Amino acid sequence: MSECCAVNKPRSEVPAVMACPVCGTRSKQVDTLTVKSLVRHLRFGAPPTQYYFCDAAGCDVVYFPLDPAAPTFRRADLWVRVGVKELEDSSLVCYCFGVTRGNIRDEIQRTGKSSMAERIKAEVKAGHCACETKNPSGKCCLGSVTREARLALQSAPTTIERT
Numbered sequence: 001m002s003e004c005c006a007v008n009k010p011r012s013e014v015p016a017v018m019a020c021p022v023c024g025t026r027s028k029q030v031d032t033l034t035v036k037s038l039v040r041h042l043r044f045g046a047p048p049t050q051y052y053f054c055d056a057a058g059c060d061v062v063y064f065p066l067d068p069a070a071p072t073f074r075r076a077d078l079w080v081r082v083g084v085k086e087l088e089d090s091s092l093v094c095y096c097f098g099v100t101r102g103n104i105r106d107e108i109q110r111t112g113k114s115s116m117a118e119r120i121k122a123e124v125k126a127g128h129c130a131c132e133t134k135n136p137s138g139k140c141c142l143g144s145v146t147r148e149a150r151l152a153l154q155s156a157p158t159t160i161e162r163t
């Protein structure tokens, strides 16, 4: 995994992982900057608590707070659609470079493999990523891109030669 988003180091005084209050999925900390960047009605005031990102596909919760008095943010509260929670081909997987699930599938259907992770890695190396303020998870998207490509390869027609 790349170091591009190593800014999200867990703070020691709060739990690194919390269970989503709605679906129970173990959720990792998300940086306040990410919450402020993506929640549409926060303006200047992000609640002073640690937030966690629920990445479960069936759950409407996106960010939930450590402090139960602070608001929970759901899908409709964000500027962007949360790709990991949607199944459409137009859902974004890589927010920095605008790669959708459909882009990954199309390439696999055309060529039998995926070069997206490599291409994104090259852009990240060149310092062009901004996952912290663009990706709802606040983390680098490479893991998700690799996972989507693997899923798409598994469901690709068997006529395609796999490498």
Ligand SMILES: [Zn+2]
Pocket: 020, 021, 022, 023, 024, 025, 054, 055, 056, 059, 060, 061
């Ligand atoms: Zn959840």
